[in-house]
Amino acid sequence: MRSVIYIMWIRQIKKYLRSRxxxxxxxxxxxxxxxxxxxxxxxxxxxxNAGNYLDFLAPGIIxxxxxxxxxxxxxxLIWDKQFGFLKESLVAPVSRYKLMFGRCxxxxxxxxxxxxxxxxxxxxxxxxxxxxxxxxxxxxFMFLIAMFFTAIGTAIASKLEDMQGFxxxxxxxxxxxxxxxxxxxxxxxxxxxxxxxTRFDPLTYGVDGVRGALLGASHLGLWLDFGIxxxxxxFVMALGTYLFSKMEV
Amino acid sequence: MKEDVNIIEVKNLVKKYGDFTAVNGISFNVEKxxxxxxxxxxxxxKTTTIKMLTTLLHPTSGKIIVDNFSPTTQQNQVRKSFGIxxxxxxxxxxxxxxxxxxxxxxxxxxxxxxxxERIDYLLKFVELNDRRNDKxxxxxxGMKRRLEIARGLIHHPxxxxxxxxxxxxxxxxxxxLWKYIKDLNEKEGMTVFMTTHYMExxxxxxxxxxxxxxxxxxxxxxxxxxxxxxxxxxxxxxxLKLTGHxxxxxxxxxxxxxxxxxxxxxx
Numbered sequence: 001m002r003s004v005i006y007i008m009w010i011r012q013i014k015k016y017l018r019s020r021x022x023x024x025x026x027x028x029x030x031x032x033x034x035x036x037x038x039x040x041x042x043x044x045x046x047x048x049n050a051g052n053y054l055d056f057l058a059p060g061i062i063x064x065x066x067x068x069x070x071x072x073x074x075x076x077l078i079w080d081k082q083f084g085f086l087k088e089s090l091v092a093p094v095s096r097y098k099l100m101f102g103r104c105x106x107x108x109x110x111x112x113x114x115x116x117x118x119x120x121x122x123x124x125x126x127x128x129x130x131x132x133x134x135x136x137x138x139x140x141f142m143f144l145i146a147m148f149f150t151a152i153g154t155a156i157a158s159k160l161e162d163m164q165g166f167x168x169x170x171x172x173x174x175x176x177x178x179x180x181x182x183x184x185x186x187x188x189x190x191x192x193x194x195x196x197x198t199r200f201d202p203l204t205y206g207v208d209g210v211r212g213a214l215l216g217a218s219h220l221g222l223w224l225d226f227g228i229x230x231x232x233x234x235f236v237m238a239l240g241t242y243l244f245s246k247m248e249v
Numbered sequence: 250m251k252e253d254v255n256i257i258e259v260k261n262l263v264k265k266y267g268d269f270t271a272v273n274g275i276s277f278n279v280e281k282x283x284x285x286x287x288x289x290x291x292x293x294x295k296t297t298t299i300k301m302l303t304t305l306l307h308p309t310s311g312k313i314i315v316d317n318f319s320p321t322t323q324q325n326q327v328r329k330s331f332g333i334x335x336x337x338x339x340x341x342x343x344x345x346x347x348x349x350x351x352x353x354x355x356x357x358x359x360x361x362x363x364x365x366e367r368i369d370y371l372l373k374f375v376e377l378n379d380r381r382n383d384k385x386x387x388x389x390x391g392m393k394r395r396l397e398i399a400r401g402l403i404h405h406p407x408x409x410x411x412x413x414x415x416x417x418x419x420x421x422x423x424x425x426l427w428k429y430i431k432d433l434n435e436k437e438g439m440t441v442f443m444t445t446h447y448m449e450x451x452x453x454x455x456x457x458x459x460x461x462x463x464x465x466x467x468x469x470x471x472x473x474x475x476x477x478x479x480x481x482x483x484x485x486x487x488x489l490k491l492t493g494h495x496x497x498x499x500x501x502x503x504x505x506x507x508x509x510x511x512x513x514x515x516x
Contacts, residue, residue: 007355015343018384084339088400091303092356093328099356249305 004094005102012073012106030065030118034058035125037184050186058122059138059211060183063145066115067203070146071174073107074153078160087249096245100154104237107150108143115142119214130216137222141209144229148202148236155240158247181207187219202232255314256281256408256440257302262311264297264464271297273464274311279442279457281407284434286455287444290492294464295444296336299412302442303333316407329357332401333410338393340400342386346377349385350400357404364403371399375429391422398426402433409433411443415450427453448485458484462492 016023038054045053080086089099116139119129129135156169180194181203187195198204209225212218218225257279264272272294279285287295300306302313304320304327313320316330340349347368354364372378375395385393394414401409411430415423431454433439445451451458452472460468460475468475468491472484479487 004356007352011341011344011352014348015341018343083342084335084337085341086339087305087335087337088339088353089356091305091328091333092353093325093358094356248307249300 004098005105008099008102009106009109012103012110016110026065026069026114027117027121029068030061031121033064034061034118034122038125054122054125054127055215056186056211057184058119058127059214060181060207061122062115062118062138062142063181063183063203063207063210064178065118066111066142066145066206067149067174067178069114070107070111070149071153071169073110074104074150074155075157075166075169077103077154077157078163081157081247081249082162086247090247090249097241100241100244101237104147104150104154104240107153108146111146111150112139112142115139115146129214134213134216138210138213141206141213141225141229144209144226144233145203145206147233148206148229151233151236151240155236155243158240158243177201177203180204182211182219183207202229205229254280256316257285257442258312258314259298259302260312262298262301262313263309264294264301264306265309271464272301272308275459275461275464275466277459277466277469279440281440282434282438283456284431284441284443284454286451286458287442287461288446288448288451288458288488289444289461290446293461295461296412297464298461299333299410299442299444303331303410304328329404330406331408331410332404332406334394334397334401334412334414336412336416338397340385340393340396343384345382345384346372346388346396347381349396350403353400353403359404367403367405368399371402375399391418394418394422394426398429406439408440408442411441413444413446415445415447423450430454448483448488452484460488460491467491 034054034057038057042053045051045056050056077086090096119127119135119138123129129138156165156173180198180201182198183203187198187204190198205220205225205228208218208220209222209229212220212222212225255278259278260276262272262275263270275294275298277285287298289295297306301308302315302320304324307321315327318326318330320327341352344352350368350371351364354361354368359367369378372381375398377392377396377399380388380392385396388396398414409430414430415426418426427450430441430443434441441454443450443454455472457469457471458475459466468478468487470478475487475491476482476484479490481487481490
């Protein structure tokens with residue numbers, strides 16, 4: 001039985017599968033970070049008796065790929081706005097909530113599957129998750145991270161007219177969120193002011209969740225991570241739906 | 250219950266963007282089963298009017314009734330009653346012709362089996378059936394326009410809105426579209442509301458024409474009536490007499506600026 005949510009979801013999947021060069025490109029970046037930082041900073045980490053950096057880094061790199069893919073996927077709404085496809089949906093007797101939800105679900109599916117692929121790539125280079133159950137639990141966190149950032153990307157795109165603001169978004173949103181999330185370095189050593197800021201970054205809980213599931217040791221507690229992520233996802237979906245429904249073309 | 254003769258009624262419709270008035274108090278009616286044309290130069294307010302009729306824009310003031318419903322307060326009922334072919338492309342280039350049509354059927358809640366029949370029929374009618382599984386990005390402008398018309402009809406709407414339907418098309422495709430739209434109107438009793446700046450198109454297609462300029466309707470009537478009123482021999486002369494000979498500069502809005510930059514860079 002076809003439904004609006006399904007047709008929006010499958011559209012995102014099809015668009016992703018049909019853009020081969022983008023798939024390869026979006027996998028290359030996390031892999032590059034993993035290899036460069038992992039093998040570059042690994043010895044430094046080891047010397048500081050902080051353990052295996054590659055193991056620490058892999059979940060962070062997975063979260064990174066999800067962050068980028070999901071946010072960009074949400075922002076692609078601007079292309080739909082600019083190149084006309086959105087009008088077709090807005091003029092139809094269909095609930096805006098279903099359009100938004102289906103779209104976000106599709107984007108999140110693409111981003112979290114991409115996260116799994118990155119996990120596979122890190123395993124080629126020596127990363128070993130602690131258990132199969134751990135991988136399954138980590139996927140739940142991957143999906144929550146993906147939903148959050150797809151929804152935020154969509155909400156931002158609802159307000160923008162063209163891609164001019166895109167650079168601002170990358171530099172003032174995606175990058176700070178990424179660097180302050182504990183993806184690349186442990187958060188316990190930070191000066192207290194910075195430490196507090198990281199607690200306000202939703203990705204911090206996502207990274208901790210993925211890391212906790214894959215390595216068996218969570219810094220903040222998996223239930224706390226799950227609770228906070230689920231809460232912000234619900235909030236952002238509500239906000240995004242509101243902004244989406246108010247869009248005029 | 251008395252059956253209304255008018256399927257669209259507009260009274261004193263105004264749309265302002267800050268200081269700029271795009272539509273300045275227009276009033277007109279469209280009779281069910283007729284072809285109605287908005288004829289006007291660039292920037293006259295044609296597209297803005299269509300957007301307000303089709304729930305895409307909120308009017309600043311004025312009254313609109315489409316199929317006995319209000320586009321501002323009864324949006325979904327209005328949306329079920331019409332199909333629209335926009336001036337700009339609104340297909341998804343990454344999907345196939347069939348997938349684009351299927352998408353429309355789903356969001357208009359057309360029964361699955363019925364949708365399949367209609368899609369098959371419409372694809373054959375607009376002569377795109379052999380390309381049904383090709384991605385739309387491989388289609389020419391004319392093919393895309395034909396596909397958009399097919400798509401607009403899947404849910405069997407009472408009204409078809411066409412915003413500059415033949416702009417940028419070759420003569421063969423234009424003639425094909427005119428004949429097809431006229432057929433729909435005559436055989437199915439579909440009301441057609443179109444905007445255009447082509448005289449020939451308005452004259453050929455429309456039962457009633459409203460000449461619009463600077464957001465106001467300057468004349469309303471059949472092609473014969475307009476020529477008689479301005480004492481001219483052709484619709485073109487009547488049009489020029491009513492709207493003047495000055496060339497119109499249309500200011501590109503942000504969206505169009507963005508699109509023209511993207512095209513120059515060759516996305």
